[in-house]
Structures are given as structure tokens and as C-alpha cells.
Amino acid sequence: MAGIHISEVSKIYTGGVKAVSSVSIDIVDGEFIVLVGPSGCGKSTLLRMVAGLEAISAGEVKIAGRVVNQIEPAERDIAMVFQNYALYPHMTVYNNLAYGLKNRGTPKAEIDARVAEAARMLEITQYLERKPRQLSGGQRQRVAMGRAIVRKPAAFLFDEPLSNLDAKLRVSMRGEIKRLQRRLGTTSIYVTHDQLEAMTLADRLVVLNGGQIEQIGAPLEVYHAPASTFVASFIGSPAMNLVKGELHGDKLAIGPAMVALNGFAPTSGSVTVGVRAEDLRIARDDEEALPFRLEYTEELGAQRLIHGTVGDQQITAAVSPEIALSPDMRIAVDAKRLHFFSIETGKRLPGNVPAEAKLAPVEPVI
Amino acid sequence: MVENRPFLTFLTHAFLILGFLVVALPVYVAIVASTHDVSTLMSGPVPLLPGSHLIENYSTILTSAAAAHGLPNYSHMALNSLIMALAITVGKIAISILSAFAIVYFRFPFRLLAFWIIFVTLMLPVEVRIMPTYKIVADLGMLNSWAGLTIPLIASATATFLFRQFFMTVPDELLEAARVDGAGPMKFFRDILLPLSRTNIGALCVILFIYGWVQYLWPLLVTTDPGYYTLMMGMKRMVTVQDGVIQWQLVMAGSVLAMLPPILVVVFMQRLFIRGLTETEK
Numbered sequence: 001m002a003g004i005h006i007s008e009v010s011k012i013y014t015g016g017v018k019a020v021s022s023v024s025i026d027i028v029d030g031e032f033i034v035l036v037g038p039s040g041c042g043k044s045t046l047l048r049m050v051a052g053l054e055a056i057s058a059g060e061v062k063i064a065g066r067v068v069n070q071i072e073p074a075e076r077d078i079a080m081v082f083q084n085y086a087l088y089p090h091m092t093v094y095n096n097l098a099y100g101l102k103n104r105g106t107p108k109a110e111i112d113a114r115v116a117e118a119a120r121m122l123e124i125t126q127y128l129e130r131k132p133r134q135l136s137g138g139q140r141q142r143v144a145m146g147r148a149i150v151r152k153p154a155a156f157l158f159d160e161p162l163s164n165l166d167a168k169l170r171v172s173m174r175g176e177i178k179r180l181q182r183r184l185g186t187t188s189i190y191v192t193h194d195q196l197e198a199m200t201l202a203d204r205l206v207v208l209n210g211g212q213i214e215q216i217g218a219p220l221e222v223y224h225a226p227a228s229t230f231v232a233s234f235i236g237s238p239a240m241n242l243v244k245g246e247l248h249g250d251k252l253a254i255g256p257a258m259v260a261l262n263g264f265a266p267t268s269g270s271v272t273v274g275v276r277a278e279d280l281r282i283a284r285d286d287e288e289a290l291p292f293r294l295e296y297t298e299e300l301g302a303q304r305l306i307h308g309t310v311g312d313q314q315i316t317a318a319v320s321p322e323i324a325l326s327p328d329m330r331i332a333v334d335a336k337r338l339h340f341f342s343i344e345t346g347k348r349l350p351g352n353v354p355a356e357a358k359l360a361p362v363e364p365v366i
Numbered sequence: 367m368v369e370n371r372p373f374l375t376f377l378t379h380a381f382l383i384l385g386f387l388v389v390a391l392p393v394y395v396a397i398v399a400s401t402h403d404v405s406t407l408m409s410g411p412v413p414l415l416p417g418s419h420l421i422e423n424y425s426t427i428l429t430s431a432a433a434a435h436g437l438p439n440y441s442h443m444a445l446n447s448l449i450m451a452l453a454i455t456v457g458k459i460a461i462s463i464l465s466a467f468a469i470v471y472f473r474f475p476f477r478l479l480a481f482w483i484i485f486v487t488l489m490l491p492v493e494v495r496i497m498p499t500y501k502i503v504a505d506l507g508m509l510n511s512w513a514g515l516t517i518p519l520i521a522s523a524t525a526t527f528l529f530r531q532f533f534m535t536v537p538d539e540l541l542e543a544a545r546v547d548g549a550g551p552m553k554f555f556r557d558i559l560l561p562l563s564r565t566n567i568g569a570l571c572v573i574l575f576i577y578g579w580v581q582y583l584w585p586l587l588v589t590t591d592p593g594y595y596t597l598m599m600g601m602k603r604m605v606t607v608q609d610g611v612i613q614w615q616l617v618m619a620g621s622v623l624a625m626l627p628p629i630l631v632v633v634f635m636q637r638l639f640i641r642g643l644t645e646t647e648k
Binding site for chain 2: 051052053072073074078079080082083084085086087088089090099100103104147
């Protein structure tokens with residue numbers, strides 16, 4: 001068990017392309033960190049540098065207080081779960097699990113015990129004598145996790161481990177990974193491009209874009225107070241509405257409409273306004289509202305997404321399916337649910353405090 | 367689409383049978399010729415039905431016929447052929463799998479150049495470079511030796527190329543998983559690459575064994591000591607007799623026997639082949 005300290009780490013490829021630039025993350029012992037971002041954002045590269053599969057161009061990675069920059073992957077006391085599982089195809093499940101231990105000269109009896117324990121934990125005991133090709137995707141995934149568990153490493157590194165599974169299996173494996181990590185209490189770094197996976201698994205999220213950290217925070221923190229328009233549009237589904245607006249004193253102008261801010265205006269002038277689809281509602285007759293021209297709807301069952309325009313800007317709102325729709329509607333939003341971002345930098349404007357400051361604490365379930 | 371055209375079926379089968387006959391007829395003639403006595407063979411057209419001298423001819427070739435031509439025993443020559451074929455097979459596979467391993471998995475200066483140099487030798491068959499090769503072997507004093515017989519034939523671009531192509535299809539994650547599991551390069555090679563290459567090695571064994579077995583020109587050049595004669599050379603020598611009757615029935619019997627080991631290798635390895643093909647590894 002150990003913390004991982006990533007300080008000012010960069011990856012610069014020949015030719016000067018920066019895949020990762022000056023990333024610092026402090027991961028405490030037992031924490032589940034998810035690196036999330038679009039493809040090419042450097043999240044996998046960062047993980048592979050922690051694993052020792054890529055050389056670190058600049059900066060320092062410490063695992064359990066020890067600088068590991070020059071240390072071979074096998075000596076770093078980490079275990080990795082790969083996207084395509086990377087099981088040894090010619091070895092039985094037992095040998096796949098035991099290989100790393102054998103290479104370390106672990107006594108046979110202990111290997112047996114550890115493999116049996118991991119197999120029981122993952123419910124793959126009856127498959128120990130099979131070859132990987134005789135297993136289904138989900139079972140292979142379990143074997144890949146088992147290979148990481150038997151080693152009892154200081155940290156687990158997951159490189160998009162669920163992206164080869166079908167949607168249903170992904171959800172159940174997601175739960176299993178979370179449960180297992182809680183139970184073992186092993187520090188974990190998990191890479192994914194799926195924001196839902198990131199939200200559900202993470203103790204803390206690290207949102208990466210273009211090799212740089214956009215935001216680090218607990219999932220709800222990131223959700224309710226995105227640090228930039230990039231984070232705002234990346235985390236959450238449907239993506240946060242981002243529209244151009246104009247602040248006039250305590251009023252916000254969006255296209256033709258005005259919204260009273262009741263003292264929530266952080267600045268004045270042009271801003272990018274962000275609003276979550278679920279924070280929009282159908283306006284009462286007596287309040288200020290945005291004129292909404294309905295274009296099409298998407299049914300999600302519990303919710304209905306209505307897509308349309310306010311002025312000339314696209315807006316998506318999530319409403320109850322019971323609400324009657326008409327081509328021209330009026331929608332409203334509470335001023336405290338608005339997010340304001342700088343037009344130039346896309347960063348969240350100072351003074352724009354997150355609305356959901358008080359969240360019910362979630363008791364960790366073991 | 368289901369084809370049901372009797373004429374087409376007939377036509378394709380006719381071509382198939384014709385092709386088979388063209389290929390199989392010489393072999394059949396050889397087998398038939400090995401069952402007649404010399405006077406029948408010399409007296410006119412080659413007979414197409416088996417004769418009655420089968421046992422006599424085969425026991426002669428196996429016991430005394432070769433000695434009459436100043437050659438070592440048939441079994442001695444067969445053993446020479448076997449040693450040469452096996453040495454070439456094992457040597458070629460060992461060398462090429464290691465060089466492919468180096469080319470694919472290690473970063474060293476002029477790696478690509480090294481590969482292309484190996485690759486270019488594909489364009490030069492043994493016969494084309496036989497003069498310089500002979501010169502080198504002679505200068506190194508390797509004439510009339512097993513080393514001289516086999517080493518020049520061992521360096522193989524084909525097998526290196528095949529293994530390289532195969533290694534490039536092995537997912538990188540496998541190497542990375544092995545690294546995380548604490549396997550060094552040679553351990554990775556032994557524990558993972560080698561077992562995965564089983565099918566390729568099997569296929570190459572067949573091809574290279576036959577390649578080594580049928581070598582004629584090179585052994586003819588580098589050996590003058592009859593102790594190193596191979597079957598192919600021996601059979602050829604039995605055909606070149608001065609002032610005498612060529613014992614075709616014996617030559618044919620010897621040739622038919624010489625065909626057996628490659629056939630056995632194909633038959634035996636084919637089972638490995640099919641197992642390798644049905645149990646796909648990825």
C-alpha cells in the first residue's frame with residue numbers, strides 16, 4: 001500500500017511533441033484516481049509512465065516514497081490491467097495468474113494459495129485449467145484483474161480495462177472493480193475516456209486535455225463546479241449547455257432574452273454561460289424566461305431530452321416526460337445554477353461559486 | 367450462393383484429375399521401374415505395370431548396389447542426408463527466430479538496415495552466390511566437413527522474414543504484461559514468443575527439412591570424401607557410369623526410398639499443423 005506522487009511529469013516525443021506537459025498529481029494511499037479525457041489527451045501515456053512502460057521525459061514519479069523514474073516496471077511494485085487483457089494465450093488461467101509470482105521466485109505453496117484466493121475473489125476458480133481463448137470477454141477481464149491481484153502490488157494501474165466489453169457487462173464489471181478496490185484498499189489509477197465510468201469509479205477525477213490537467217476533484221465537485229468549458233462539456237451527459245451571454249449589471253442577456261441574476265453575477269461583459277440540461281425547467285407564466293423553439297426530442301424513459309434553440313443558440317433541456325410539449329416554449333433556470341466562464345480562456349470565472357455546496361455525504365460502503 | 371451445375375463440377379474435377387496425373391505420373395513410373403529387372407527397362411518403352419523384381423531390387427540397393435559404384439552404403443548416405451537436413455532445419459530456425467526477435471523487439475542502430483540486408487539475400491539463391499561461398503568455405507578449411515555442408519545453407523532470409531512478420535502481429539501489450547510480470551527479454555522470448563511460434567516453427571520444419579534433404583549442388587561441390595556423400599549425390603553417381611548399363615531399377619528403387627523421409631515429415635507435421643491452425647491463439 002502506498003501513495004503515488006507525480007510531480008511536474010512531462011512526455012516529450014522526438015520532434016518536440018508534448019504528449020503530457022508538467023502534470024502533478026498527489027495520490028494518497030488507497031485512493032482511486034481516474035484519469036479521464038478524450039483520445040489523445042495523454043492519459044494513457046501518463047499511466048504508462050507511472051507503470052514504467054514509457055520513459056519519463058521530465059519530472060518525477062514516486063511510488064511509496066521511492067523515485068521510480070529509472071526503475072524497471074517489474075521492480076515498481078505495480079500491477080497493470082490492459083485494455084485487451086494481454087493474457088498469455090498459450091498458458092492456462094492458473095499459469096497466467098502465477099507467471100509474475102514465478103518470475104519473482106515465490107515459493108510454490110504460496111503461489112497456489114494466492115492464486116486460489118484471487119480466483120475465489122473473482123469467481124474464476126472453475127476456469128483455472130482453461131486457456132484464455134475458452135473464456136468469454138468478462139471472464140478474461142476477471143483473469144486480467146486476477147493477475148494484478150495475486151501480486152499484491154502497491155498500486156493497480158488500469159488502462160481502459162472495460163472498453164472491450166459490451167454495455168451491460170461493463171456496468172457490472174465497473175461495480176466489481178470498485179468493490180474489489182474498496183476491499184483490498186489498494187491505490188489505483190484508472191484511465192478511461194468514458195465520463196460515466198470516471199464519475200462512478202473515482203474518489204477523485206483528473207480531467208486531462210491536450211496533455212494538461214484541466215481539473216482535479218471529487219466527481220461531484222467536478223460535476224457541479226467545472227473549472228473550464230472543456231470540463232463542463234466533457235463531464236456529464238447530456239453535455240452542459242454552453243451559450244454566449246452578456247452580463248449587464250445584475251442581468252444576463254442570452255440572445256433576445258434577459259435573466260435576472262439576483263446577485264450571482266461574477267463580472268460584467270461577454271461571458272460563456274453554462275447550464276446543465278436538468279437545471280432547466282419549463283417556466284411558470286409569471287416569471288422571466290427564455291423563449292425556446294423545440295426542434296426534436298430524445299426519450300430516455302425517466303427523462304425526456306428536448307433539443308431546440310434559444311435565439312440562435314443550441315440548448316438541450318431534460319424535463320419530465322409528463323410535461324406537454326409545444327413548438328414554442330418558455331424555459332427558466334435558477335440564477336444560482338448558472339456557470340460562468342471566460343470567453344477568452346474558457347476558465348471558470350472567479351466569484352462564480354458552485355451552487356451545490358451542500359451535498360449529502362456518501363458513506364463509503366465496504 | 368449455392369452452386370449446382372453438374373457440368374461445372376465435372377469440368378473442375380476433370381482439371382483436378384488431369385493435374386494430379388501430370389504430377390503423379392513420373393512418381394508412378396519411378397515406382398513401377400523399381401520393380402522390374404534391368405533387361406526389361408532397357409528393352410524398349412517403359413512398362414506401366416509393376417514387375418516382379420521388387421524385393422530383389424530393394425534389397426540390392428539397401429545392401430550392395432552402392433558399393434559397386436564406389437559409394438558408401440545406402441544407409442550411410444541416408445544418414446548423411448538426414449544429418450544435413452536436420453542440421454539445416456534446426457540451424458535455420460534457431461538463427462532466424464533469434465534474428466527476427468532482435469529485429470522486432472530491440473532498438474539498436476541500423477536495425478532497419480540490418481533487416482533489409484537480410485531481406486536482400488532473399489533475392490540471391492545459393493546457386494547464384496555459389497562461387498564466393500565456395501571460396502570462403504574453402505579458405506576457412508571447411509571442405510569435406512559437416513560445417514562446410516550445412517553452415518552456408520543455414521543463414522536464411524525467408525525464415526527470418528516469416529518470424530518477423532509473425533512477431534509483428536503479437537500484441538505489444540503481451541510484451542508489456544510480461545515486463546510488468548518481471549520477465550526479462552530472454553524470458554519473454556522463451557516463455558511467451560517461442561510457445562506462440564509453435565505453428566510457424568512446425569511449418570518451417572517441413573519446408574526446411576525438405577530443402578535440406580534435396581540439396582544436391584552444394585554437397586557435390588564441398589565434399590570429395592565419399593564419407594560425406596548424401597543420397598542425392600549417390601543416386602546421381604549411380605546414373606553416371608562409364609561403359610556400362612545404368613542400373614535404372616536400382617536407381618529408381620533408391621529414389622523411391624529417398625522420397626520416404628520427406629513424405630513422413632509432411633504426414634507427421636501435418637497433424638501439428640492442423641492442431642496449430644484449429645487452436646488459434648488469439
